[in-house]
Amino acid sequence: MRRLSHNLHFARNYLREEVLPSPFCPGCGCGTLANCFLKAIEETGYVDLKQFVFCSGIGCSSWIPSPHFKADTIHVTHGRSIPVALGIKLARPGLKVVVFGGDGDLVGIGLNHLIQAARRNLDVTVIMANNMIYGMTGGQIAPTTPLGVKTSTTPFGSFEYPLDASRLVVASGASYVARWTTFHVTQIKEAVREGLAKEGFSFIEVIAQCPPIFGRRLGMEDGKRMLHWFRENSLHISKAKDMDDKALAGKIVVGEFVNTEKPGLLRNIDEMKKEATRAEQA
Amino acid sequence: MTATSGPGFSLMQENIGLAIMTETPCVVVDVQRVGPSTGQATKGAQGDIMQARWGTHGDHEIIALAPNSVQEMLNLTIKAFNLSEQYRMPVIILSDEIVSHLRERIDLPEHVETTERKEILQPPYFTSGDEFPKGMPPLGRGLAVSVTGSSHDAKGIRATSDPEIHRKLVEGLTSKIRRDRDKLADFEMTGVEDCDIGIISFGCTSRAVYDAIEIVAERGIDVGHLRLRTIWPFPEEQVRKLAEATSKVLVSEMNLGQLSLEVERVAPESTKIVQVNKIGGGLMFTPEEISSAMLQNVAV
Numbered sequence: 036m037r038r039l040s041h042n043l044h045f046a047r048n049y050l051r052e053e054v055l056p057s058p059f060c061p062g063c064g065c066g067t068l069a070n071c072f073l074k075a076i077e078e079t080g081y082v083d084l085k086q087f088v089f090c091s092g093i094g095c096s097s098w099i100p101s102p103h104f105k106a107d108t109i110h111v112t113h114g115r116s117i118p119v120a121l122g123i124k125l126a127r128p129g130l131k132v133v134v135f136g137g138d139g140d141l142v143g144i145g146l147n148h149l150i151q152a153a154r155r156n157l158d159v160t161v162i163m164a165n166n167m168i169y170g171m172t173g174g175q176i177a178p179t180t181p182l183g184v185k186t187s188t189t190p191f192g193s194f195e196y197p198l199d200a201s202r203l204v205v206a207s208g209a210s211y212v213a214r215w216t217t218f219h220v221t222q223i224k225e226a227v228r229e230g231l232a233k234e235g236f237s238f239i240e241v242i243a244q245c246p247p248i249f250g251r252r253l254g255m256e257d258g259k260r261m262l263h264w265f266r267e268n269s270l271h272i273s274k275a276k277d278m279d280d281k282a283l284a285g286k287i288v289v290g291e292f293v294n295t296e297k298p299g300l301l302r303n304i305d306e307m308k309k310e311a312t313r314a315e316q317a
Numbered sequence: 318m319t320a321t322s323g324p325g326f327s328l329m330q331e332n333i334g335l336a337i338m339t340e341t342p343c344v345v346v347d348v349q350r351v352g353p354s355t356g357q358a359t360k361g362a363q364g365d366i367m368q369a370r371w372g373t374h375g376d377h378e379i380i381a382l383a384p385n386s387v388q389e390m391l392n393l394t395i396k397a398f399n400l401s402e403q404y405r406m407p408v409i410i411l412s413d414e415i416v417s418h419l420r421e422r423i424d425l426p427e428h429v430e431t432t433e434r435k436e437i438l439q440p441p442y443f444t445s446g447d448e449f450p451k452g453m454p455p456l457g458r459g460l461a462v463s464v465t466g467s468s469h470d471a472k473g474i475r476a477t478s479d480p481e482i483h484r485k486l487v488e489g490l491t492s493k494i495r496r497d498r499d500k501l502a503d504f505e506m507t508g509v510e511d512c513d514i515g516i517i518s519f520g521c522t523s524r525a526v527y528d529a530i531e532i533v534a535e536r537g538i539d540v541g542h543l544r545l546r547t548i549w550p551f552p553e554e555q556v557r558k559l560a561e562a563t564s565k566v567l568v569s570e571m572n573l574g575q576l577s578l579e580v581e582r583v584a585p586e587s588t589k590i591v592q593v594n595k596i597g598g599g600l601m602f603t604p605e606e607i608s609s610a611m612l613q614n615v616a617v
Binding site: 051053054083084085086088101102105106107108109110111112113115123127129130 | 331332334335339456457458459460461462463464465466467474475
């Protein structure tokens with residue numbers, strides 16, 4: 036047993052020891068995402084997670100912070116993590132509020148909250164693990180499932196077009212949006228650092244493998260094969276922007292979708308308060 | 318605090334369960350209107366009695382208070398906030414469209430008593446068995462509090478398959494209310510000694526009952542009246558007391574019989590429970606409708 040502190044994996048400084056090991060399936064992308072996030076935390080210089088509150092809803096990736104992160108974590112109803120994050124940020128503006136969730140949680144049942152938070156440019160970071168399926172419940176079609184893919188509820192293949200969450204959040208007005216896959220560990224880490232430092236709403240979409248529920252249906256039963264698939268099919272946004280839909284079929288467009296300076300909700304509220312005080316005194 | 322009417326109340330039931338499970342104090346005002354579904358918008362009703370009790374899934378208790386005047390909207394809102402802090406749970410103000418659109422003169426209290434929230438800085442943070450923490454762990458203080466709507470231990474750590482942890486949690490959450498049922502009973506009881514007939518009312522309906530009691534008094538009929546301010550937890554002792562004092566109890570409500578089911582449950586078999594119901598159009602009971610129900614039932 037290697038128990039000496041200098042031998043500990045860096046991430047264990049930020050994890051609740053008593054809940055380990057994690058319940059994630061072999062080959063799951065959630066572990067990679069947790070690792071990238073915590074690496075960004077470490078590199079930014081946080082020695083613990085005392086300044087953070089994590090909110091999450093329902094689904095596998097909602098279990099990344101709750102209960103694993105040694106921080107204040109709030110695990111709520113399906114799709115409602117963003118409204119809870121909004122409440123916390125308004126009540127405790129000094130805290131860093133981060134939401135973890137899956138595609139079913141954040142762009143399925145909770146989609147409206149995502150759009151409204153981006154529209155308000157709410158000062159929180161939302162990290163979405165997109166596995167393109169409802170994994171926890173047995174592989175039903177999700178809003179992100181690619182056209183033609185067989186799922187447990189579309190046994191002959193999906194007949195719906197998938198939602199492009201990142202482009203939607205850009206259109207809704209967020210300060211920062213990036214999409215990477217679990218193959219791009221360094222880029223995820225950098226995106227988290229960038230997102231956490233950003234004023235306003237930051238959204239990081241991570242295409243994450245779910246080998247037993249999603250990969251299996253594509254003939255990729257282990258995580259490694261799915262990572263290869265991500266590598267082979269990822270295309271940087273700088274190249275993708277001049278390509279048409281036909282050429283982009285089957286590709287995963289990755290990169291920073293937007294990275295801009297724009298007042299966040301908290302600053303706008305403060306400005307309005309000042310304005311109201313001035314009006315009252317006049 | 319948040320305020321809504323029937324449809325909004327239906328929509329958010331899942332999160333009332335979350336507040337119960339995470340022991341989060343909050344106040345929800347439900348201004349009851351005609352349902353189900355869109356029903357008749359902005360028209361009064363009292364059809365959410367059972368929704369307030371059982372709208373969210375799983376075993377639980379709830380506190381629901383029913384005001385019958387503008388003054389009580391104020392008083393019971395203050396009380397609801399205090400109870401929600403003391404019991405760390407959602408408290409529902411079960412108003413109705415008629416009470417909520419009233420304009421009346423009120424007395425503003427010079428001093429409002431409020432329950433201060435105590436900070437808990439070490440576990441137990443949550444109820445387990447008989448241990449019910451009086452206070453709340455604050456966020457952002459490095460306590461690493463785990464808050465979850467899933468079953469959890471006293472520290473808040475999720476336990477999704479341990480039967481013992483779940484049993485202790487849910488039994489604890491229900492017993493913290495059940496053991497205080499009498500303490501939580503807020504009511505008005507008049508004329509119970511030597512009455513010819515009893516009546517139970519709440520909310521806007523009670524205002525017609527007051528007048529009806531005067532109408533039948535002119536004919537020499539004495540009515541025992543129990544007006545409930547606390548609907549949940551159901552004031553069993555007080556209802557039993559009225560039901561034991563007379564052979565017939567009317568239950569007047571603007572629905573097709575919801576509170577009457579609870580009255581039947583606690584009343585002795587020898588007492589007949591008679592439903593007096595009215596629904597639709599937002600029309601409240603007239604005193605005459607109630608008084609004629611009283612006269613009809615006394616005569617038999």
